Amino acid sequence: MKILYFAWLRxxxxxxxxxxxxxxxxxxxxxxIDWKSASDExxxxxxxxxxxIRASIDDELVESDAKIEGAREIAFFPPMTGG
Amino acid sequence: MWVRIQQEPFDPGAESNAFFLTDGAAGATVTFTGLVRSTPDNPIDALILEHHPTMAKKQIERFANEAMEKFELVDIAVIHRFGEMKVGEVIVQVMAASPHRQAAFDGANYVMDWLKTDAPFWKQEVTSDGAKWVQHRKSDDQAREKWQTKTPPKQS
Incomplete structure (x- = not known):
């Protein structure tokens, strides 16, 4: 699967x-996040x-306990500041 | 209902005038236009908006559709820009049309309140010292909360 990073996370x-x-x-x-943190400083x-930090799976905002099985793209980003 | 996400500047008046013509059923339209501001206590030269393209469009379409249904609008349209924009330039415009005025005010307000906290855009302020990320505002969360906790008007 692909992970995307935005704003200061990027x-x-x-x-x-x-x-x-x-x-x-x-x-x-x-x-x-635990798995990546363990291997990537x-x-x-x-x-x-x-x-x-907030997350989305395939363009849908999700909570941190959301299941990632079958996900094509997971995005991580700070709180949003549009408008 | 339509949503456009674009880098190029647009003419807010022309968009608003074109929107007026979309349907004869509207007795009221409300246009909200958000601009890049620079104030004496927080002077900036420009804003840079980063976004998640596919998710941004989907999220705003969702809020616009919810507003259509919730406030029984005739139509609603949203334009949101990304990239670099100078002070005074337009960032976002929401246009809502309804039979009577209150629904148009509410529809535009609803979309803006949700967009602020749940549409994937991130602002950077550019000053002579460089660029810094804009902090998320608690008051934006509170503005959104009111749509979740609002009790329906009492029947008289």
Whole structure:
């Protein structure tokens, strides 16, 4: 699956997207963040304030306990400031 | 109902005039136009808006459709820009048409309140010191909450 990063998360990650293949026991957004944080130091740093980070799965806003099975694209981003 | 996400500037008056002509059933239209501002206590040169293209369009379409249904609008249209814009330029415009005025006010307000907190756009303010990300405002969350907690008007 593809992960997208936006705004200051994109800057901290120094990239806008990457492809990942989490193991099958990584079932939720929370677990995906744990799994990535364990293996990727810049990800762990970027996601330090994880309670304010929001996520979407295939263009739908989701909570951090949402299941990622079958997801094509997962986006992570700070609180939105449009309008 | 239509939603346009674009980088190019647009003429807010021309859009509004074109929208008036869409349907003879409207007795009222409300146009909200959001601009890039620079104030003495927070002077900026420009704004840069980053967005998630596919999700931004879907989210705004969802809010516009909800507004259509909730307030029984005749029509609603939203234009939102991304990229760099100078002080005084238009960022966003929402136009709502309804048989009577209150529904048009409410429809435009509803879409803006949801868009502020749940449409994937992120603002950066550009000053002589560089660019910095705009902080999310608690008051925007409160503005959105009112649509979730509002009790229906009492029957008299």
């Amino acid at each position: 800057e901290r990650m120094n990239k806008g997207s990457e492809d990942v293949s989490p193991p099958t026991d990584v079932a939720t957004i929370d677990q995906l 810049s990800f762990a740093l970027a996601f330090q304030d994880r309670e304010i």
